[in-house]
Each structure stands twice: as C-alpha cells, then as structure tokens.
Amino acid sequence: MDFKGILTCMCFLLGAVRGRKNVLFFAVDDLRPELTCYEGQDFPSQVHPPIHSPNIDKLAAKSLLLKRAYVQQAVCSPSRTSLLTGRRPDTTHIYDLVHYFRDLGGNFTTIPQYFKENGYISAGMGKIFHPGSASNHDDPISWSIPYYHATEYGWESKKKSWAAIPDDELKDKPLVDYQIAKQALKTLKMFAKGGPHEGTPFFIAVGFHRPHLPFVFPESFLQYYPKNSVKLPPNPYAPSQMPDVAWSSYGELRAYADQNRLNASGGINTTLPDTDILELRRAYYSALSWTDSLVGQVMEELKTYGFENDTIVSFWGDHGWQLGEHGEWCKHTNFELATHAPMMVHIPGMTDNGIVTEQLTEYVDLFPTLVEAAELEPMPLCPENSSEIELCREGTSLIPLIKNPKGLWKDAAFSQYPRTANRTKVMGYTMRTNRYRYTEWVKFSYAPKYKPDWDTVFGVELYDHGSDPEENRNVAYDSTYAALRIDLSVKLHAGWRAAIPPQNEQMKVL
Incomplete structure (x- = not known):
C-alpha cells in the first residue's frame, strides 16, 4: 500500500474511533x-x-x-x-x-x-x-x-x-x-x-x-x-x-x-x-x-x-x-x-x-x-483454563434481553463466599434459580488447585422463594424437598457453563 493509501486507511480508522459511543x-x-x-x-x-x-x-x-x-x-x-x-x-x-x-x-x-x-x-x-x-x-x-x-x-x-x-x-x-x-x-x-x-x-x-x-x-x-x-x-x-x-x-x-x-x-x-x-x-x-x-x-x-x-x-x-x-x-x-x-x-x-x-x-x-x-470486537467465551488468555469472558452479553426481556436465557446465577470451619478452608457455593436459592458449604483447596471437594460438606441451605422470599426457613433437611435438593445439587456442581442456553455466537469458545 502506498503512502496515500496508508493515510486514507488511518483517516478511516480515526473516523471510526471518533464515531464510537x-x-x-x-x-x-x-x-x-x-x-x-x-x-x-x-x-x-x-x-x-x-x-x-x-x-x-x-x-x-x-x-x-x-x-x-x-x-x-x-x-x-x-x-x-x-x-x-x-x-x-x-x-x-x-x-x-x-x-x-x-x-x-x-x-x-x-x-x-x-x-x-x-x-x-x-x-x-x-x-x-x-x-x-x-x-x-x-x-x-x-x-x-x-x-x-x-x-x-x-x-x-x-x-x-x-x-x-x-x-x-x-x-x-x-x-x-x-x-x-x-x-x-x-x-x-x-x-x-x-x-x-x-x-x-x-x-x-x-x-x-x-x-x-x-x-x-x-x-x-x-x-x-x-x-x-x-x-x-x-x-x-x-x-x-x-x-x-x-x-x-x-x-x-x-x-x-x-x-x-x-x-x-x-x-x-x-x-x-x-x-x-x-x-x-x-x-x-x-x-x-x-x-x-x-x-x-x-x-x-x-x-x-x-x-x-x-x-x-x-x-x-x-x-x-x-x-x-x-x-x-x-x-x-x-x-x-x-x-x-x-x-x-x-x-x-x-x-x-x-x-x-x-x-x-x-x-x-x-x-x-x-x-x-x-x-x-466481541469477546470469546473462556475455556476451562484461561489463566494464560488475556481477553475472554465467563458471562453473557445482555443485548439479547433488550430485544426480548423474556427470551431464552440462563436458568441460574452463581455466587460464592469463603469461610473457615473447624480449621478447614471452606467455600460456600450458592446458586439462585427462578424460585430457589441452594447453597453447599464444602472443603476448598486454594493454590495451586483452587477446587472444591464436593464430598466434604459443612452445611447445606435451600430457601424456597415461592413461599419464603425473606429466606427465613432452610428447608434443605425437609423430606418434602429431598428430590429437589438432589436435582439442585447436581445443577450446582455442573456450574455456570451448564446454565447458559446455546445462543449461536454467545457460545463460541477460544
């Protein structure tokens, strides 16, 4: 490309930048x-x-x-x-x-x-x-x-x-x-x-x-x-x-x-x-x-x-x-x-x-x-191990909700909080679904693994927001919720990737 072409390209790019929101x-x-x-x-x-x-x-x-x-x-x-x-x-x-x-x-x-x-x-x-x-x-x-x-x-x-x-x-x-x-x-x-x-x-x-x-x-x-x-x-x-x-x-x-x-x-x-x-x-x-x-x-x-x-x-x-x-x-x-x-x-x-x-x-x-x-330029979804990848995402663009606020979407939101119990490092993993909040407090390994041990459990919580929006009653040990607790546990362990619906470009991974 000659000098004039380079200059034209630079002007175009500068104009594109100036026109951005x-x-x-x-x-x-x-x-x-x-x-x-x-x-x-x-x-x-x-x-x-x-x-x-x-x-x-x-x-x-x-x-x-x-x-x-x-x-x-x-x-x-x-x-x-x-x-x-x-x-x-x-x-x-x-x-x-x-x-x-x-x-x-x-x-x-x-x-x-x-x-x-x-x-x-x-x-x-x-x-x-x-x-x-x-x-x-x-x-x-x-x-x-x-x-x-x-x-x-x-x-x-x-x-x-x-x-x-x-x-x-x-x-x-x-x-x-x-x-x-x-x-x-x-x-x-x-x-x-x-x-x-x-x-x-x-x-x-x-x-x-x-x-x-x-x-x-x-x-x-x-x-x-x-x-x-x-x-x-x-x-x-x-x-x-x-x-x-x-x-x-x-x-x-x-x-x-x-x-x-x-x-x-x-x-x-x-x-x-x-x-x-x-x-x-x-x-x-x-x-x-x-x-x-x-x-x-x-x-x-x-x-x-x-x-x-x-x-x-x-x-x-x-x-x-x-x-x-x-x-x-x-x-x-x-x-x-x-x-x-x-x-x-x-x-x-x-x-x-x-x-x-x-x-x-x-x-x-x-x-x-x-x-x-x-x-x-859109961001790709992060792979399981993204420690060496500078730019990727573990969330989903909200733009589809502007077009359809009630459309197909993720069916759970995930949070966590660390604790120490009986001198053991513990992580509380919690999941909010449309109706329930389900939490497991489990043994957690920090560096270099940063992984939960789902088999070593220090407490479980289940709150039914349909009947208890203030989370006043933990029903995790209520027999009437036993089957639901199993289902929610499986979903929690599967994690956030399993909660995102396939949405074409949204799901492209590096």
Missing part, C-alpha cells in the same frame, strides 16, 4: 437494590420508608433494568475484580481484599483497559477497583490518564458508624463523594467542545463510596427519612436450620467505636438495640440518597455537554447489604440480601423507552454487554 461507568459501594425503581417483588425489604432515588430512577427509566442481577462474591475486591475482568472468583483467584488478580489469576484484560486499547481515553476516579494492594493501586494499566482519589478531611473515620454533617461545615471540607462528582464534571469537560480531548471517545469510570460504612452524608438528606418512617426489619433472627458456617459476625460494623461500645457479639440470633438499628437504617437510606443526588449532577453535565445521545451509561452496586434482617449486617454472606445488587445499562437508541427484565443475570455479564453495545 462513549461510556460513562458508575459504581456504587454497598448498594442493595433498595431504590424506587426496584419496587415490587424484587425489592429487598418489606418494611421501609419511601426511598428517595429520583436520579437513579430516571436513569433506570431509559435503561435495561436488571431486576435480578447477582454478584459473584459479596465483598468489595472479589466482586469488583470479577465484574471488571468478566471472570469468576475461581478464575481470578481473588477472594479477599489483599491479593491482586494479575499476580494470582492471570494478566487479564479489564473493561477500562479494553476500551483504552480500542482508541478510547479511559479515566477513573473514586472506588472502581478495590484500592491498595488488591489492585496494585487501581490497576494502572487500565487508565489513560492519572487516577483520581479524593482528599479525606476526617469525616469518614472509625469513631462513628454514621454521621449527618451540617451542610455549612462541608463548604470548605467537602465529603469525598462530592469531590469525586466534581472530578467527573471536570473530566467530561475535557471531552467537550474546545477541550483537550474533543472528538475522542471516552470511558469515564465514577466510583462513589457511600452508602459504604461509615454512613456519612450532608445533614439535609435526613429530611427524606423522618424518624417515624423508619421501621425495624421484620425478621431479626437467623433462618431456622441454618448451618453455622453460613453466618457472618459483621465485624466490619462492630469495629466502629460507637458500635463497639454496645458489646455486641455478632453471634447467631443476637441483635443490636432497636434504637441503634433504626439509626443505622435511617443513615444508610440518607447516604443512599446523597449518592443519588451526585449521580444526578453527573448525568446533568453529560446532557449539558451534548453527550447524552451518544454515551452508554452503566450503573451498578458492587454487592448487596444486610440492614439487620436475620440480625445480620454488612455483606460477607451468601444470602439473597448480600448477593442481589442493582445493575442497569442505558444504550442510546436501544433502551431509550426503558426495558425491564426479571431474567437471572450476573455481574460477569456486564463486560461483554458493554463491548457489544460499543460495537467493538
């Missing part, structure tokens, strides 16, 4: 799907005040709203690593808040990295990867420009589990999430007319911390939740027949000084004082609404700069959260309240009128969805 990528920490747009059978709480989430609800109204999306492990780093690589914990080998997936799992391509490698400028701020050693300090290879973290002014401390800060006191020392939102606005401006990156497609990831502990927010947000509107959870005790290994003593909450003074053990069938529970629930809701307001600011700026009609917007919470149901707090379990989290995707021209699906979806599905929505 942008991506705005929201992440929110510890957000259960207690949003107004989730009202209905998939709402996590029967007892609640009206939830004030107008901005997220507005986004949901023009998105593919995934009513039943499940994380692959209900704790920050494993969940985020799984979503960002499109691979499950037993592939990433990340089960804690310390280790880095590139050291233990493989040199896997991440979502922002893939967009960066395809001509986008990727910019990150706040909490996207789990910070520190768990991501080698925000996985530098994923970003085109220096990563942004806000300045802490002492509002977020271990002294108090929640705090409503007078709004006036925040003018000179703003909360971290306010700073993150402002950084998002500055970053969008860089791609607007006259900005240094005008015309270049962007991948902007905005990670908000609240409603993660401590629940810190401007005092004015208490107005949405009058004290008399907040109620106690209806089920303050652990599920009947629950195996002890399923329980978490919520040390994350008890570590705060105000909670530590209560001398709560975190033990099974113990509860916090009613006044404390009500305060924590009210504070969580207020922090949620604070984050909602910041999402609204960023979305409004997206519109102001004229990006609204050519920007894919994804929104997700990194896992659910327990607010005193079962006497349980935080995440760190395999219960519905911990594994079920909000996720939605807006794709201009495809979801503008809003699409709601009740199909079972998983967080590993987001990576291939964004790739297909942006019309990039």
Whole structure:
C-alpha cells in the first residue's frame, strides 16, 4: 500500500474511533437494590420508608433494568475484580481484599483497559477497583490518564458508624463523594467542545463510596427519612436450620467505636438495640440518597455537554447489604440480601423507552454487554483454563434481553463466599434459580488447585422463594424437598457453563 493509501486507511480508522459511543461507568459501594425503581417483588425489604432515588430512577427509566442481577462474591475486591475482568472468583483467584488478580489469576484484560486499547481515553476516579494492594493501586494499566482519589478531611473515620454533617461545615471540607462528582464534571469537560480531548471517545469510570460504612452524608438528606418512617426489619433472627458456617459476625460494623461500645457479639440470633438499628437504617437510606443526588449532577453535565445521545451509561452496586434482617449486617454472606445488587445499562437508541427484565443475570455479564453495545470486537467465551488468555469472558452479553426481556436465557446465577470451619478452608457455593436459592458449604483447596471437594460438606441451605422470599426457613433437611435438593445439587456442581442456553455466537469458545 502506498503512502496515500496508508493515510486514507488511518483517516478511516480515526473516523471510526471518533464515531464510537462513549461510556460513562458508575459504581456504587454497598448498594442493595433498595431504590424506587426496584419496587415490587424484587425489592429487598418489606418494611421501609419511601426511598428517595429520583436520579437513579430516571436513569433506570431509559435503561435495561436488571431486576435480578447477582454478584459473584459479596465483598468489595472479589466482586469488583470479577465484574471488571468478566471472570469468576475461581478464575481470578481473588477472594479477599489483599491479593491482586494479575499476580494470582492471570494478566487479564479489564473493561477500562479494553476500551483504552480500542482508541478510547479511559479515566477513573473514586472506588472502581478495590484500592491498595488488591489492585496494585487501581490497576494502572487500565487508565489513560492519572487516577483520581479524593482528599479525606476526617469525616469518614472509625469513631462513628454514621454521621449527618451540617451542610455549612462541608463548604470548605467537602465529603469525598462530592469531590469525586466534581472530578467527573471536570473530566467530561475535557471531552467537550474546545477541550483537550474533543472528538475522542471516552470511558469515564465514577466510583462513589457511600452508602459504604461509615454512613456519612450532608445533614439535609435526613429530611427524606423522618424518624417515624423508619421501621425495624421484620425478621431479626437467623433462618431456622441454618448451618453455622453460613453466618457472618459483621465485624466490619462492630469495629466502629460507637458500635463497639454496645458489646455486641455478632453471634447467631443476637441483635443490636432497636434504637441503634433504626439509626443505622435511617443513615444508610440518607447516604443512599446523597449518592443519588451526585449521580444526578453527573448525568446533568453529560446532557449539558451534548453527550447524552451518544454515551452508554452503566450503573451498578458492587454487592448487596444486610440492614439487620436475620440480625445480620454488612455483606460477607451468601444470602439473597448480600448477593442481589442493582445493575442497569442505558444504550442510546436501544433502551431509550426503558426495558425491564426479571431474567437471572450476573455481574460477569456486564463486560461483554458493554463491548457489544460499543460495537467493538466481541469477546470469546473462556475455556476451562484461561489463566494464560488475556481477553475472554465467563458471562453473557445482555443485548439479547433488550430485544426480548423474556427470551431464552440462563436458568441460574452463581455466587460464592469463603469461610473457615473447624480449621478447614471452606467455600460456600450458592446458586439462585427462578424460585430457589441452594447453597453447599464444602472443603476448598486454594493454590495451586483452587477446587472444591464436593464430598466434604459443612452445611447445606435451600430457601424456597415461592413461599419464603425473606429466606427465613432452610428447608434443605425437609423430606418434602429431598428430590429437589438432589436435582439442585447436581445443577450446582455442573456450574455456570451448564446454565447458559446455546445462543449461536454467545457460545463460541477460544
């Protein structure tokens, strides 16, 4: 090819890049799907005040709203690593808040990295990867420009589990999430007319911390939740027949000084004082609404700069959260309240009128969805051992659900959580089907095998959501469920690959 031909080709490629849809990528920490747009059978709480989430609800109204999306492990780093690589914990080998997936799992391509490698400028701020050693300090290879973290002014401390800060006191020392939102606005401006990156497609990831502990927010947000509107959870005790290994003593909450003074053990069938529970629930809701307001600011700026009609917007919470149901707090379990989290995707021209699906979806599905929505080269399905393969997926693109929200789809979602029982390493594998949640806690071998021993069982759980949506009764040992338990066990052991229906290109493997 002569010089003129090369130049023509380069111009064509540059034009193709410039014509691509942008991506705005929201992440929110510890957000259960207690949003107004989730009202209905998939709402996590029967007892609640009206939830004030107008901005997220507005986004949901023009998105593919995934009513039943499940994380692959209900704790920050494993969940985020799984979503960002499109691979499950037993592939990433990340089960804690310390280790880095590139050291233990493989040199896997991440979502922002893939967009960066395809001509986008990727910019990150706040909490996207789990910070520190768990991501080698925000996985530098994923970003085109220096990563942004806000300045802490002492509002977020271990002294108090929640705090409503007078709004006036925040003018000179703003909360971290306010700073993150402002950084998002500055970053969008860089791609607007006259900005240094005008015309270049962007991948902007905005990670908000609240409603993660401590629940810190401007005092004015208490107005949405009058004290008399907040109620106690209806089920303050652990599920009947629950195996002890399923329980978490919520040390994350008890570590705060105000909670530590209560001398709560975190033990099974113990509860916090009613006044404390009500305060924590009210504070969580207020922090949620604070984050909602910041999402609204960023979305409004997206519109102001004229990006609204050519920007894919994804929104997700990194896992659910327990607010005193079962006497349980935080995440760190395999219960519905911990594994079920909000996720939605807006794709201009495809979801503008809003699409709601009740199909079972998983967080590993987001990576291939964004790739297909942006019309990039599709990702192949990972083989059984993908440690040496940089780019592949263990989820399924959600685009078919836009075309048919009730169409043929996977019939189970898989999550897991590690424990130690009787000095033995244990992994709790849980599976959500349309009606049931089935869990087996089994012996687990870490490096180099990373495999379960299905024959060494420390506990089994089966919850029938048809009659028990709050998971109050473990019926795994009920004789009337004996045949079903066998069937569900076989399905759990077969794993996620056996749950995906054949869908032409979806099933191509490297």
